[in-house]
Amino acid sequence: AEEFDVSRPTVREAIQKLEARGLIQRRHGGGTFVAEHVGSTFIDPMMAMIQRSPDGTFDILELRFALESVAAWLAADRATERARGNVQRRYHELQAAVRSHDLHREAKADAEFHLAIAEASQNGIILHIMRSIFVLLEESIVKNLAELNLDRIRKQDLALQHEAIYRAIVIDRDPAAARRAVRQHMLTVSESLDRERLADTKPRRLKELTQST
Numbered sequence: 001a002e003e004f005d006v007s008r009p010t011v012r013e014a015i016q017k018l019e020a021r022g023l024i025q026r027r028h029g030g031g032t033f034v035a036e037h038v039g040s041t042f043i044d045p046m047m048a049m050i051q052r053s054p055d056g057t058f059d060i061l062e063l064r065f066a067l068e069s070v071a072a073w074l075a076a077d078r079a080t081e082r083a084r085g086n087v088q089r090r091y092h093e094l095q096a097a098v099r100s101h102d103l104h105r106e107a108k109a110d111a112e113f114h115l116a117i118a119e120a121s122q123n124g125i126i127l128h129i130m131r132s133i134f135v136l137l138e139e140s141i142v143k144n145l146a147e148l149n150l151d152r153i154r155k156q157d158l159a160l161q162h163e164a165i166y167r168a169i170v171i172d173r174d175p176a177a178a179r180r181a182v183r184q185h186m187l188t189v190s191e192s193l194d195r196e197r198l199a200d201t202k203p204r205r206l207k208e209l210t211q212s213t
Helices: 008-020 040-052 056-078 081-100 103-120 124-132 134-148 152-171 175-192 201-212
Strands: 024-027 031-034
Touching: 056 103, 056 124, 056 134, 056 152, 056 175, 081 103, 081 152, 103 124, 103 134, 103 152, 124 134, 152 175
Parallel strands: none
Antiparallel strands: 024 031
16 A cells, blocks of 8 residues: 555455455465466356356357468467467477376467467457466367377378477467467367367367368
8 A cells, every 4th residue: 555655444454455366366364465366257257158068169269260260370479489488388388298198297388379369469358368368268279189199190180280380370470370370270179179079060169160260
């Protein structure tokens, strides 16, 4: 209160509002802290909805298709040297995670790689959304990888696509190539999922999006 020259009741009111929105946590006898996952109030009900929906996996892929293809284009076009370095670091971490054969480590590294691209896009709204759904994104990747692990060819395809995304953004700085690589990546994942448990129109719909935009 003294640092910002405001009254204590004003500070208490601000803290209460932040806590109500799930942005901070107060611990008895321990103080006030930024919430570990600031998007939890947004993600928890969404996670429950997706788990109940047979089309939930493809709903996430369609969201990622929309967000990440634009983020990749922007990252290739305007990323700073530091941001490109971060994308490169996350890509190398993803490669190491794949070699470890640890599903959860790979999923986290995969999500971090895509988040680094969102950061490199320098679009605050895209980055905020990606950070908010990070837990959801990681859980989705775990589910997808569990199925893709049964198909070595698809796994190899994913590795090549991650490399294509990385090269387009960091090395070639080619926005169109970065966008194409992300779209192909999403299409590969969608085609690798168990079609029997998902609506038949969903894989076709994502493919049509890839071809028409």
